[in-house]
Structures are given as C-alpha cells and as structure tokens.
Amino acid sequence: xxxxxxxxxxxxxxxxxxxxxxxxxxxxxxxxxxxxxxxxxxxxxxxxxxxxxxxxxxxxxxxxxxxxxxxxxxxxxxxxxxxxxxxxxxxxxxxxxxxxxxxxxxxxxxxxxxxxxxxxxxxxxxxxxxxxxxxxxxxxxxxxxxxxxxxxxxxxxxxxxxxxxxxxxxxxxxxxxxxxxxxxxxxxxxxxxxxxxxxxxxxxxxxxxxxxxxxxxxxxxxxxxxxxxxxxxxxxxxxxxxxxxxxxxxxxxxxxxxxxxxxxxxxxxxxxxxxxxxxxxxxxxxxxxxxxxxxxxxxxxxxxxxxxxxxxxxxxxxxxxxxxxxxxxxxxxxx
Amino acid sequence: xxxxxxxxxxxxxxxxxxxxxxxxxxxxxxxxxxxxxxxxxxxxxxxxxxxxxxxxxxxxxxxxxxxxxxxxxxxxxxxxxxxxxxxxxxxxxxxxxxxxxxxxxxxxxxxxxxxxxxxxxxxxxxxxxxxxxxxxxxxxxxxxxxxxxxxxxxxxxxxxxxxxxxxxxxxxxxxxxxxxxxxxxxxxxxxxxxxxxxxxxxxxxxxxxxxxxxxxxxxxxxxxxxxxxxxxxxxxxxxxxxxxxxxxxxxxxxxxxxxxxxxxxxxxxxx
Numbered sequence: 329x330x331x332x333x334x335x336x337x338x339x340x341x342x343x344x345x346x347x348x349x350x351x352x353x354x355x356x357x358x359x360x361x362x363x364x365x366x367x368x369x370x371x372x373x374x375x376x377x378x379x380x381x382x383x384x385x386x387x388x389x390x391x392x393x394x395x396x397x398x399x400x401x402x403x404x405x406x407x408x409x410x411x412x413x414x415x416x417x418x419x420x421x422x423x424x425x426x427x428x429x430x431x432x433x434x435x436x437x438x439x440x441x442x443x444x445x446x447x448x449x450x451x452x453x454x455x456x457x458x459x460x461x462x463x464x465x466x467x468x469x470x471x472x473x474x475x476x477x478x479x480x481x482x483x484x485x486x487x488x489x490x491x492x493x494x495x496x497x498x499x500x501x502x503x504x505x506x507x508x509x510x511x512x513x514x515x516x517x518x519x520x521x522x523x524x525x526x527x528x529x530x531x532x533x534x535x536x537x538x539x540x541x542x543x544x545x546x547x548x549x550x551x552x553x554x555x556x557x558x559x560x561x562x563x564x565x566x567x568x569x570x571x572x573x574x575x576x577x578x579x580x581x582x583x584x585x586x587x588x589x590x591x592x593x594x595x596x597x598x599x600x601x602x603x604x605x606x607x608x609x610x611x612x613x614x615x616x617x618x619x620x621x622x623x624x625x626x627x628x629x630x631x632x633x634x635x636x637x638x639x640x641x642x643x644x645x646x647x648x649x650x651x652x653x654x655x656x657x658x659x660x661x662x663x
Numbered sequence: 664x665x666x667x668x669x670x671x672x673x674x675x676x677x678x679x680x681x682x683x684x685x686x687x688x689x690x691x692x693x694x695x696x697x698x699x700x701x702x703x704x705x706x707x708x709x710x711x712x713x714x715x716x717x718x719x720x721x722x723x724x725x726x727x728x729x730x731x732x733x734x735x736x737x738x739x740x741x742x743x744x745x746x747x748x749x750x751x752x753x754x755x756x757x758x759x760x761x762x763x764x765x766x767x768x769x770x771x772x773x774x775x776x777x778x779x780x781x782x783x784x785x786x787x788x789x790x791x792x793x794x795x796x797x798x799x800x801x802x803x804x805x806x807x808x809x810x811x812x813x814x815x816x817x818x819x820x821x822x823x824x825x826x827x828x829x830x831x832x833x834x835x836x837x838x839x840x841x842x843x844x845x846x847x848x849x850x851x852x853x854x855x856x857x858x859x860x861x862x863x864x865x866x867x868x869x870x871x872x873x874x875x876x877x878x879x880x881x882x883x884x885x886x887x888x889x890x891x892x893x894x895x896x897x898x899x900x901x902x903x904x905x906x907x908x909x910x911x912x913x914x915x916x917x918x919x920x921x922x923x924x925x926x927x928x929x930x931x932x933x934x
Contacts, residue, residue, distance in 0.1 A: 335793055505791060512790035512797070513804045516769070516777035523766035530726070530760075531844050532752030532781040541787075587768075 349493025367495035375549035384522030389460030395569035397433035397551025437551020482565025585650025709895035
C-alpha cells in the first residue's frame with residue numbers, strides 16, 4: 329500500500345519536510361517539539377521493524393545503536409567542527425557538516441551492528457534477545473566511563489541543528505528504504521528467513537547474510553535517529569539510551585504489528601502522542617452532580633506510567649497481532 | 664557391496680551424486696557404514712529401509728546437516744561434505760521436507776518467488792532505486808513464477824496464504840518451490856507421509872512429471888512401498904546402516920535379505 333509509486337511518494341514526503349522545515353519558526357514550538365519526537369520515533373520503530381518484524385530476529389538493543397549514533401554525531405559537530413569549520417562559516421557549510429555528522433553517526437552505528445550481529449545472529453530467538461540486551465547495557469556502561477564524552481553526566485551544549493526538515497526527511501528515507509527493500513524478490517529473503525530458516529536455506533537463501541544485512545541497515549538508521557535526537561535535545565547522557573528506551577521502540581513495533589510498516593508508523597505516532605494526551609487530560613476536572621467539588625483528573629498526571637502499562641496489557645490481550653494488523657501478513661506466531 | 668547384484672541399469676560414467684564408502688559414527692554407534700551409491704543425471708532412485716535403517720541420516724549427510732566420519736560425497740565431481748544448505752542449493756541440490764515447510768506468512772506466489780532468489784537478475788540496489796532494471800527483473804521473475812504455477816495447476820491459489828492449501832497441494836507447492844531454484848538433483852524426504860491413496864497416486868504422477876519435464880535427478884527417500892515401487896527404476900535398501908540391496912523394484916521385492924529386514928526371519932510369509 330505504501331508501494332504504488334515509491335519514488336513519487338518519497339519525493340512528496342521530502343517536499344513536505346522541506347516546507348515544514350522552512351516555516352518551522354512560525355509554528356507553535358510545542359507542536360514542533362512533538363512532531364520532532366514523532367519523526368525520530370518513526371525512524372527508530374520502522375528500522376527496528378526491519379529486524380524484529382520482517383526478518384524475525386528479536387533485538388532489544390536498538391537504543392544502544394541510537395547511543396552510538398548520537399555520541400558519534402555529537403562528537404563530529406562539537407569537537408571536530410572547530411578544527412575544520414571557520415568560526416563564522418556560511419549556513420550551507422553548517423548544514424553540510426550536520427549531514428556529515430548524521431551520516432557518520434549512522435555509519436558507526438551500522439559498524440557496531442555488524443560487530444554485534446555477525447557473531448550473535450547465529451543464535452536464535454531468546455538468545456539473540458539476550459545478546460542484544462547485553463549490548464545495550466555494555467554501550468551505556470562504555471559511554472558512562474568515557475570522560476571526554478561527559479561520563480555519566482553526558483554531553484551538553486550540542487548545537488541545535490535538528491529541525492523538522494531533517495527529522496521528517498530521515499523518517500521518509502527510512503520508510504522508503506525498508507519498504508522498497510522488503511517488497512522485492514530480494515526482500516522475500518528477509519520474510520523467508522522470518523518464516524522458516526531451514527526451508528529458506530534449502531532454497532538457496534543465505535539466511536545469516538539476510539539477518540546481518542537487516543541488522544546493519546536497522547542499526548544505521550537507529551544511529552541517524554540518535555544523531556537527530558542529540559542535536560534536538562542538545563544534551564545526551566547514557567541514561568537516555570537505556571533498556572527502557574529499547575523497550576519503548578519494541579513496543580511501537582509490536583503495537584503497530586510486526587512486519588507491517590504502515591502500522592508501525594501509526595503506532596510510533598500514537599505512542600508518542602499518548603503521554604501528551606494523558607498530560608492534557610490530567611488538566612481537566614469532571615463536574616460531579618452530587619457534590620460541589622468537581623472530580624479532578626489530576627491523578628492521571630502521576631499515574632501515567634501505570635496507565636500506559638495497563639493500555640499495553642489490554643492491547644496484548646485484545647489484539648496480540650498488533651493494533652494495525654488487519655490480517656494482511658500473519659502475526660509473529662509462526663513456527 | 665549389496666549382495667543383490669546390479670541389474671541392467673548401469674550407472675553413467677560419472678554419476679551426478681556419488682557416495683563413496685560413507686561412514687558416520689555418533690559416539691560408539693555406527694549409523695552408516697561404508698555406504699556406496701550413485702545417482703545419474705536423470706535418474707529416479709528410491710532409498711528405502713525399515714525404521715532406524717539410516718535413511719534420514721543419509722539425507723542429512725547429503726544436505727550438509729552432518730559431516731561423514733569417513734568417506735566422501737561428491738556432487739558433479741566435487742566434494743560437498745559439510746557445505747551449508749544454501750551453498751548446496753546454489754550448486755543445484757535442493758530438497759523438500761517430510762513435514763512440509765512452506766513460508767506460512769507468504770502467499771503461494773511469494774513462496775515460489777522467494778525461491779527465485781538464486782537466479783534473479785536484479786538485487787538490492789535495483790530494489791532501492793526502482794528503475795527500469797528493477798521492473799524488468801521483477802516482471803521476468805513474475806512471469807517465471809506464473810508459468811510454474813500454471814504448469815502445476817496452482818494458479819487459482821496464487822494469492823492465497825500458503826498454509827490454507829489442501830495437503831496434497833501444499834506438497835505440490837513445496838516441490839514447485841524447490842524446482843524454482845533450478846536444481847539438478849531434487850531430494851524428496853518422505854513426500855507421501857500423511858497422504859491417502861488418492862493423494863499418493865497424484866504424487867506419483869507429479870514426481871514422474873517433474874522428472875520427465877525438467878530432466879533432473881531425483882532421490883526419493885520413502886517409507887511407502889506403493890510409491891517407491893511404482894515410480895523408481897532402481898531402489899537402494901538400507902538396514903542398520905548397511906546397504907543390503909540395490910536393484911529393480913521386482914528384484915527387491917523377491918530379495919530374501921530385504922524381506923528379512925522388513926518382516927523378520929520368516930520369509931515364507933511373503934511371496
């Protein structure tokens with residue numbers, strides 16, 4: 329469905345992101361902030377969906393790749409820039425430098441993906457999940473102990489280069505790459521690996537290679553998303569890329585429906601908006617007829633994490649195949 | 664060497680697949696000892712034996728799951744012992760599974776399309792760029808898949824999920840998928856398992872058709888005597904990891920060692 333004319337759609341999405349990037353100053357900063365986080369989460373969720381959904385390799389280390397990309401991009405724009413860029417360089421130079429920083433973040437994260445993936449993708453199911461989980465922890469510990477990168481306090485004062493153009497263009501590019509790759513004869517290899525590795529190998533698919541390709545491409549985009557995040561929040565620390573962050577992305581993929589890109593995009597947007605919605609709701613109070621005191625919804629503010637978890641449990645019970653999976657491709661329950 | 668002599672079907676000068684004194688031991692257990700047999704380039708050979716005779720072990724040795732302890736397995740003159748399954752498929756050696764293994768989340772069409780991987784004219788760069796090369800390539804793949812589905816009467820299921828097909832058609836699809844890799848040797852692992860007699864007759868016709876149409880070698884590992892006797896011209900019989908006979912169906916049926924292996928030591932029961 330995202331596929332009728334992929335290049336035209338990509339062009340349109342890029343045009344929209346340029347337009348939004350140009351008129352960002354005139355938009356309400358709150359909406360810009362929310363939209364930016366939606367864009368970053370779409371990038372993260374769609375790239376993880378390539379690994380977890382399409383290729384069926386359960387990774388819990390996406391925040392780790394995000395951290396690698398975030399720190400690399402921040403390093404390039406904070407520490408390397410002064411050596412190469414003149415103090416009052418024209419804007420185009422800064423743009424190009426930011427692009428280079430993002431790509432560097434993606435490439436280093438992709439290399440980390442190769443490093444982790446090549447040995448561990450021989451493992452299956454739960455084992456891979458544990459290895460990637462361990463990777464995420466290790467990355468956090470490493471960055472906590474690199475003093476030049478701020479240690480546990482992290483880096484602050486990262487230039488705020490990220491705007492709606494970069495975020496939405498990256499999200500569009502991620503969606504384009506994942507969908508065009510999967511929806512091709514080549515891409516059937518990922519789905520075949522997901523469905524039945526033994527049968528896939530018997531018809532000549534190099535399943536290890538498929539898994540590594542998916543893993544590296546997924547890690548690349550997670551790295552770019554990390555770079556965008558760093559230049560958006562202007563400060564990054566190891567805690568921001570912990571296990572919880574990985575789980576958040578996994579939840580987006582599961583809610584959207586494994587292997588369903590359109591669903592995952594919707595889920596990423598929805599789950600980014602959900603806390604905002606609950607926060608707004610907490611500001612209201614409902615008039616109660618038998619009492620002069622209206623019922624304040626303030627409690628929602630404190631119990632947001634609880635509500636969030638309950639929503640997820642309810643969802644898993646009612647729609648285990650994902651909120652947006654209308655019986656197109658099967659659920660994850662294959663064997 | 665099997666005591667039952669070899670009939671008129673002498674092997675061609677260089678068989679496509681040759682097992683050369685293949686022995687495999689698991690700890691103290693010798694699962695196969697000094698097994699020799701070959702399959703010519705357009706031969707249909709049956710491999711039978713009672714439960715535990717080592718049929719599956721032979722299958723796993725040929726498909727690279729196990730490595731022989733001694734001896735050699737050659738495909739087209741080259742040793743293939745220990746090669747990964749996807750490398751074997753690239754050489755032209757592919758298989759089906761006793762418990763049918765289709766790709767459940769994919770349509771019938773995509774199951775076959777996935778198997779064209781090996782010979783697709785376009786790759787990841789074309790898929791990303793979506794230019795002429797990609798569309799020409801996809802059209803060629805699509806035409807090839809449709810031709811195969813037509814030939815095997817699966818066209819009407821084209822967009823159905825593969826798991827929704829009737830059992831016999833699932834087996835047919837699995838064979839079509841294997842054929843889409845353009846094999847030179849097709850290994851069928853108990854294809855008649857779980858079939859009723861009508862389905863078995865259909866299966867025999869199908870195997871015969873595949874062999875005649877594609878001129879490939881087929882090794883049929885099978886429990887079901889009706890099927891093996893019906894279509895194979897040459898049968899290899901295993902018992903306790905040793906080849907006890909290699910002959911035509913008619914000769915195998917009369918061979919006292921085979922009867923003993925299957926029925927115990929009272930060969931008078933069977934004519």
